Amino acid sequence: MTGTGVGRVILDVANASAGYDEALVLRNVDFHVHEDQFTGIVGPSGAGKTTLLRLLLGVVEPRTGSVTREPDVRVAYVPQLETVNWDFPITVDECVLMARTEQRKLPWASPSEKKKVADVLERLGIADLAHRHIRALSGGQQQRMFIARALLREPNLLLLDEPTSGVDVNTRHDMLHLLSDLHDDGISIVLTTHDLNGMAAHLPHLMCVNGTVVAEGTPAEVITSDVLEHTFGARLEVLQHLGMPIVIDDYAGRPTTVVAS
Amino acid sequence: MNVLETIFAPLAYDFFARGLIVATISGALLGLIGVYITLRGMSYIGHGLSHAVFGGFAAAQLFAAQFYVIGAGLWGIASALAINVVSRKQRIGADAAIGVITTGSFALGVALLTKFGSRGPSFDSALFGSILGISTFQIWGLLAVAVLTLLMVVFRYRALMFTTFDPDVADASGVNVSRTDAMLMIVLSLTILATLTVIGVTLVAAMLVIPAVVARMLTNSFSKMLVTSAAIGAGCGFVGMYLSYYAGVPSGTMIVLTGSVVFALALSLRSIRSAVNRRSHTADAQAQSVQGKKMPVTF
Numbered sequence: 143m144t145g146t147g148v149g150r151v152i153l154d155v156a157n158a159s160a161g162y163d164e165a166l167v168l169r170n171v172d173f174h175v176h177e178d179q180f181t182g183i184v185g186p187s188g189a190g191k192t193t194l195l196r197l198l199l200g201v202v203e204p205r206t207g208s209v210t211r212e213p214d215v216r217v218a219y220v221p222q223l224e225t226v227n228w229d230f231p232i233t234v235d236e237c238v239l240m241a242r243t244e245q246r247k248l249p250w251a252s253p254s255e256k257k258k259v260a261d262v263l264e265r266l267g268i269a270d271l272a273h274r275h276i277r278a279l280s281g282g283q284q285q286r287m288f289i290a291r292a293l294l295r296e297p298n299l300l301l302l303d304e305p306t307s308g309v310d311v312n313t314r315h316d317m318l319h320l321l322s323d324l325h326d327d328g329i330s331i332v333l334t335t336h337d338l339n340g341m342a343a344h345l346p347h348l349m350c351v352n353g354t355v356v357a358e359g360t361p362a363e364v365i366t367s368d369v370l371e372h373t374f375g376a377r378l379e380v381l382q383h384l385g386m387p388i389v390i391d392d393y394a395g396r397p398t399t400v401v402a403s
Numbered sequence: 404m405n406v407l408e409t410i411f412a413p414l415a416y417d418f419f420a421r422g423l424i425v426a427t428i429s430g431a432l433l434g435l436i437g438v439y440i441t442l443r444g445m446s447y448i449g450h451g452l453s454h455a456v457f458g459g460f461a462a463a464q465l466f467a468a469q470f471y472v473i474g475a476g477l478w479g480i481a482s483a484l485a486i487n488v489v490s491r492k493q494r495i496g497a498d499a500a501i502g503v504i505t506t507g508s509f510a511l512g513v514a515l516l517t518k519f520g521s522r523g524p525s526f527d528s529a530l531f532g533s534i535l536g537i538s539t540f541q542i543w544g545l546l547a548v549a550v551l552t553l554l555m556v557v558f559r560y561r562a563l564m565f566t567t568f569d570p571d572v573a574d575a576s577g578v579n580v581s582r583t584d585a586m587l588m589i590v591l592s593l594t595i596l597a598t599l600t601v602i603g604v605t606l607v608a609a610m611l612v613i614p615a616v617v618a619r620m621l622t623n624s625f626s627k628m629l630v631t632s633a634a635i636g637a638g639c640g641f642v643g644m645y646l647s648y649y650a651g652v653p654s655g656t657m658i659v660l661t662g663s664v665v666f667a668l669a670l671s672l673r674s675i676r677s678a679v680n681r682r683s684h685t686a687d688a689q690a691q692s693v694q695g696k697k698m699p700v701t702f
Contacts, residue, residue: 221571227568231624236624240564240576244562244576
């Protein structure tokens with residue numbers, strides 16, 4: 143698996159700062175998204191992970207610095223499940239079809255759109271749920287539905303906000319394997335997460351963020367006690383297991399537990 | 404008096420026939436737009452805008468009595484766009500923006516009408532609706548707004564749904580969210596203006612909310628909710644007009660009361676259906692437990 147960024151740069155964040163109202167959330171961020179990127183952005187709550195994604199997405203403008211996209215970049219976004227209005231009256235296929243909003247003005251799907259929606263739902267293993275209301279899905283199925291919507295845009299850059307939060311260990315494992323498959327198909331992927339050990343096990347490239355970029359590199363380079371102390375403001379012990387770093391959660395004097403990935 | 408007489412007798416009066424047409428179309432129109440308003444959590448905007456339009460109605464007729472509808476419309480659109488802009492400033496917030504802009508406008512309307520009187524509809528008619536004196540111009544105006552709204556709902560269906568569900572992702576997917584929001588606000592203002600005559604300033608907001616809320620209880624599909632809400636709105640307008648005629652009370656009052664009864668019925672039916680489903684699931688679980696089978700876990 144590649145993904146550490148050796149292909150052509152398709153999106154370039156140069157010395158960018160961003161925030162909301164008068165609060166500056168991110169300062170002096172440099173980040174080059176390559177064609178074969180597969181990066182996990184980790185950091186504590188309020189560190190600016192989602193703001194960085196929104197900067198890449200283009201819905202937040204940099205206060206200083208710049209964000210430059212290559213003309214052929216097609217970005218798709220998978221939102222955090224906690225931010226979704228689950229009472230909205232919409233079925234799975236209606237939700238996925240939203241990706242085609244600007245391609246067709248009429249409300250109903252064309253035959254080719256119906257086929258595309260059916261194909262992408264089939265690929266993600268949720269074809270039989272097409273006519274269900276979005277609330278009637280499990281957490282993993284809801285993630286797959288939003289990934290299906292994103293894939294219908296035929297993106298070459300996929301941004302995901304906390305795709306592994308709120309799902310069980312098996313679902314998280316399946317999700318990361320699915321993302322790995324999509325990356326192998328040529329889609330660059332950038333995601334945010336709190337799940338250090340899961341990312342260390344599955345992703346080739348990590349970026350630690352806390353108001354700015356603290357460190358980036360391979361999991362072995364980034365997941366060290368020093369980097370984590372700068373990122374999370376607390377000393378975390380890191381063990382090596384089969385060449386893979388594992389963070390021991392001994393935070394704030396709580397009983398020590400090893401979080402298996 | 405038999406049922407047919409009850410239905411056809413009032414139609415002998417031209418004012419009632421006109422009122423019935425306007426009330427039915429108004430109900431459908433408000434039901435349709437109400438879907439977007441309620442799903443966006445903007446119910447208070449409907450309430451506020453109707454009050455803002457009242458201020459415009461009072462001010463416009465002072466300067467050009469015969470064109471007060473146009474003046475009130477422009478005032479309403481300006482208020483809607485001002486709310487849209489101000490509510491994006493997070494420090495102020497949508498509810499405070501609506502509170503300041505629309506109640507200020509309403510207060511101005513009351514002051515102007517009290518001081519100078521009305522050259523158009525009476526103060527009470529504007530507040531609670533009246534079927535008297537509906538002109539052909541008003542019917543054509545309402546039909547024009549209805550056609551405009553239908554065109555918007557059909558040809559901007561996807562953009563409106565996407566921006567209502569998830570404006571950030573819609574924006575990132577190339578949908579012009581600001582333009583879509585502004586378009587919805589303009590159509591909302593025109594709808595309120597066109598329906599104000601029959602339903603009244605103080606009651607328009609209720610007809611924006613009730614049909615949509617009832618429709619939401621009946622369906623989980625967005626497209627079906629639009630059709631259901633418009634049908635419920637039209638039905639309330641139609642039935643409410645007859646009740647208004649026979650009870651001798653303002654049309655807006657009876658239309659909203661009809662909607663309230665429909666809402667209460669839908670809520671009761673939903674509660675009964677939920678209770679029956681719960682009992683059925685419990686019985687199934689007990690049966691499975693007796694047979695020693697494991698229940699599938701669903702969320």
